[in-house]
Amino acid sequence: MADGEMANAKAPGRYAGAIDCDLHPAVPGMNVLLPYLDEYWREMVSVRALDRLNLALTSYPQNAPLSCRPDWKLADGEKPGASLQAMQEHVLDRYQQRFGILNCLYGAQVMHSEDMAAVFCRATNDWIRDEWLSRDPRLRASIVIAAHSTEHAVAEIERRADDMRFVQVLMLVSGEVTLGRRQLWPIYRLAEKHGLPVGIHAGSAYRYAPTAVGWPSYFVEDYVSQSAAFENQLQSMISEGVFAKFPGLKVVAIESGLTWLSGFAWRADKTWKGVRAEVPWVTRAPSEIVREHVRFTVQPIDATDEAAAILRLIDHLRSDELFLFSTDYPHWQFDGDAALPDGLSASLLRKIVSDNALATYPRLVKADRAMEIAV
Amino acid sequence: MSIVELERSGAARSRLRIIDCDIHPAMTSWTEVHPYLAKQWIDHLSVYGSHLRHAFSEALSHPRMSPDAARVDAYPEEGGPPGSSLELMRTQHLDPNGVETGMLIPLRWNPGSQRNLDFGVALTQAMNTWQVERWVKNEPRLRASVLIAQEDTGASVAEIDARAGDPNFTQILVLPKTDEPFGRRRYWPIFEAAVRSNLPIAIHVGGTNGHPSTGGGWASYYMEEHNTVAETMQAILTSLVFEGVFERFPQLRVVIMEGGLGWIPSLTARMDKHWSRLRSEVPHLKRPPSEYIREQVWFTTQPMEEPGTAAQLIDLFDRIGWDRLLFSTDYPHWDFDDPRYAFRANLSEAQRDQLLYGNAQAFYGLP
Numbered sequence: 139m140a141d142g143e144m145a146n147a148k149a150p151g152r153y154a155g156a157i158d159c160d161l162h163p164a165v166p167g168m169n170v171l172l173p174y175l176d177e178y179w180r181e182m183v184s185v186r187a188l189d190r191l192n193l194a195l196t197s198y199p200q201n202a203p204l205s206c207r208p209d210w211k212l213a214d215g216e217k218p219g220a221s222l223q224a225m226q227e228h229v230l231d232r233y234q235q236r237f238g239i240l241n242c243l244y245g246a247q248v249m250h251s252e253d254m255a256a257v258f259c260r261a262t263n264d265w266i267r268d269e270w271l272s273r274d275p276r277l278r279a280s281i282v283i284a285a286h287s288t289e290h291a292v293a294e295i296e297r298r299a300d301d302m303r304f305v306q307v308l309m310l311v312s313g314e315v316t317l318g319r320r321q322l323w324p325i326y327r328l329a330e331k332h333g334l335p336v337g338i339h340a341g342s343a344y345r346y347a348p349t350a351v352g353w354p355s356y357f358v359e360d361y362v363s364q365s366a367a368f369e370n371q372l373q374s375m376i377s378e379g380v381f382a383k384f385p386g387l388k389v390v391a392i393e394s395g396l397t398w399l400s401g402f403a404w405r406a407d408k409t410w411k412g413v414r415a416e417v418p419w420v421t422r423a424p425s426e427i428v429r430e431h432v433r434f435t436v437q438p439i440d441a442t443d444e445a446a447a448i449l450r451l452i453d454h455l456r457s458d459e460l461f462l463f464s465t466d467y468p469h470w471q472f473d474g475d476a477a478l479p480d481g482l483s484a485s486l487l488r489k490i491v492s493d494n495a496l497a498t499y500p501r502l503v504k505a506d507r508a509m510e511i512a513v
Numbered sequence: 514m515s516i517v518e519l520e521r522s523g524a525a526r527s528r529l530r531i532i533d534c535d536i537h538p539a540m541t542s543w544t545e546v547h548p549y550l551a552k553q554w555i556d557h558l559s560v561y562g563s564h565l566r567h568a569f570s571e572a573l574s575h576p577r578m579s580p581d582a583a584r585v586d587a588y589p590e591e592g593g594p595p596g597s598s599l600e601l602m603r604t605q606h607l608d609p610n611g612v613e614t615g616m617l618i619p620l621r622w623n624p625g626s627q628r629n630l631d632f633g634v635a636l637t638q639a640m641n642t643w644q645v646e647r648w649v650k651n652e653p654r655l656r657a658s659v660l661i662a663q664e665d666t667g668a669s670v671a672e673i674d675a676r677a678g679d680p681n682f683t684q685i686l687v688l689p690k691t692d693e694p695f696g697r698r699r700y701w702p703i704f705e706a707a708v709r710s711n712l713p714i715a716i717h718v719g720g721t722n723g724h725p726s727t728g729g730g731w732a733s734y735y736m737e738e739h740n741t742v743a744e745t746m747q748a749i750l751t752s753l754v755f756e757g758v759f760e761r762f763p764q765l766r767v768v769i770m771e772g773g774l775g776w777i778p779s780l781t782a783r784m785d786k787h788w789s790r791l792r793s794e795v796p797h798l799k800r801p802p803s804e805y806i807r808e809q810v811w812f813t814t815q816p817m818e819e820p821g822t823a824a825q826l827i828d829l830f831d832r833i834g835w836d837r838l839l840f841s842t843d844y845p846h847w848d849f850d851d852p853r854y855a856f857r858a859n860l861s862e863a864q865r866d867q868l869l870y871g872n873a874q875a876f877y878g879l880p
Contacts, residue, residue, distance in 0.1 A: 354694050358791040363747070365780075366747050370729065374737055405773050413739065417734055441786065
């Protein structure tokens with residue numbers, strides 16, 4: 139690449155037309171959800187003072203450096219990601235994004251009571267629809283569900299299915315059961331039916347220790363261990379036969395990091411060759427299944443040599459269709475406009491910035507119809 | 514003869530030399546360790562049995578795809594499980610594969626995972642003596658590992674001190690499924706004793722601690738479970754780094770056994786990346802995680818990675834560091850790595866010698 143091109147490589151216009159596959163809108167407080175609760179739950183909120191609970195997830199401590207980029211902080215201590223106007227200014231407008239997909243991380247999806255979790259997931263989705271999707275036509279959203287409550291999750295997906303602005307089903311990578319388990323299959327069946335990829339986001343419901351050796355001391359360990367959680371859960375989905383059962387299903391690993399994929403693919407393929415008799419429905423090598431069914435949002439690029447890391451992964455996985463553009467707004471993964479590193483070819487850049495996402499999310503381009511329904 | 518196949522044209526040598534860092538000896542019968550156990554514990558085992566944190570008192574939670582997870586050709590003619598016959602180990606492995614030194618990694622009974630701590634401690638003492646009496650004394654090519662019951666830190670330190678200076682032992686052995694991440698402070702006296710004894714700590718796949726095999730629940734299939742051991746090793750290494758174990762004990766040397774290799778460069782880079790953002794949480798780390806790992810951690814090679822191309826394998830070794838790789842076969846287990854076929858790349862004679870012999874020779878201070 140010529141020097142002049144290099145100098146311009148990180149200009150914001152480089153991402154024009156981008157599809158940002160990981161934006162985090164913050165629920166400012168439970169009070170915004172109250173209009174969407176029925177009488178019983180409004181009373182419960184009042185009697186139990188639920189609205190005074192801070193349901194920020196342990197996976198993203200509110201003030202940890204990673205949770206918000208310094209120049210994306212909001213005035214007056216407002217929660218990072220709580221302002222649509224700021225999100226527009228910081229990423230949607232700045233990068234001339236075509237679409238942005240909202241992945242709301244809020245306590246609703248991890249509540250122990252299935253009933254309470256379902257009610258607040260539903261309210262969260264209603265709030266996203268009214269306060270975000272209806273206020274910016276570029277925005278799309280993931281359907282927030284409590285995955286440990288399959289019956290309620292299915293009902294919630296059905297409730298949103300006709301609104302094409304909901305383009306994905308959102309789950310945390312570490313929940314109550316490994317993600318391949320059959321009890322979750324009604325969720326996958328419905329996702330496949332409606333062209334909704336299942337977005338698996340970093341983070342844990344903390345039903346168990348985050349690692350198989352117990353509870354680490356530090357948040358940085360929890361965050362580092364997210365990639366291992368993705369390895370585990372992809373292995374679970376492959377071994378249980380999710381992709382054999384639902385050949386149209388797409389999974390998007392969100393904020394998973396990327397570089398672990400090489401080692402994962404090698405080990406998964408080798409192990410499968412040795413023990414595949416145990417899982418006769420897994421008729422293809424795990425790396426092939428990943429290539430066909432799984433995509434990864436690009437931030438964080440968990441390497442210090444970012445461009446080399448991406449090119450190495452493309453060589454190892456033999457595909458340039460795996461990675462989807464994301465800013466992970468407002469999380470602090472990169473500075474300035476370096477959402478992608480220098481050193482990627484123009485054609486690869488286009489694939490990552492938009493083409494791969496368009497191929498992954500069939501509902502994205504049904505935008506006009508979505509707007510009609512909204513009105 | 515296998516040795517002939519190992520020779521490379523233009524660089525013929527009379528004999529290939531191997532140090533095998535992962536050999537699993539087995540007992541023909543439990544009574545083999547009776548001479549080294551107090552009657553109390555012999556009785557205890559016969560009455561209460563092994564008491565672990567999983568569903569089966571004797572069996573593994575996830576049945577393997579072959580009996581004893583073993584090579585089908587490794588059963589001794591005289592009976593007993595694979596790995597229980599020294600004679601077969603010699604004729605099947607040590608002799609034909611040119612093993613000059615073999616490191617014993619006994620896994621039976623999971624002493625470090627026993628819920629009854631006193632029983633676990635007694636087992637480690639007995640099995641340590643058993644390794645010497647039954648194996649090392651009869652086969653000078655073999656070396657023993659100091660098993661410890663790591664949840665009883667005081668007893669572990671006492672056992673390390675008792676074996677320190679005994680040339681029959683080359684390392685301390687811990688299985689990674691510890692009660693807490695192994696870098697936590699409660700285990701630091703073990704690291705102190707390791708440094709004092711100048712013994713590296715080997716962490717070999719295994720153990721049970723009651724935690725699900727993933728942070729999101731239990732694996733259903735052996736295929737999954739078998740892969741979670743790599744993530745378990747990642748968690749152990751992450752803990753050792755971020756707790757500051759390497760910073761506090763710069764002389765400590767750790768070797769991770771049978772955890773795979775493909776994840777090492779990526780995890781190391783991932784730690785560096787997120788440390789740079791979150792380092793205010795861990796001010797006790799003075800350097801990037803990669804530096805501690807590069808200087809204080811080694812890895813055994815089995816199960817060898819099989820990337821798509823030989824160049825990718827070489828690149829992987831480059832990024833881990835050639836001098837950090839210790840060859841191992843995992844004899845007599847099913848996923849045994851044969852030194853003739855394990856490396857799917859054209860290695861130079863010097864590279865092959867370094868991986869098969871030189872690195873382990875230097876690491877263990879062998880003559």
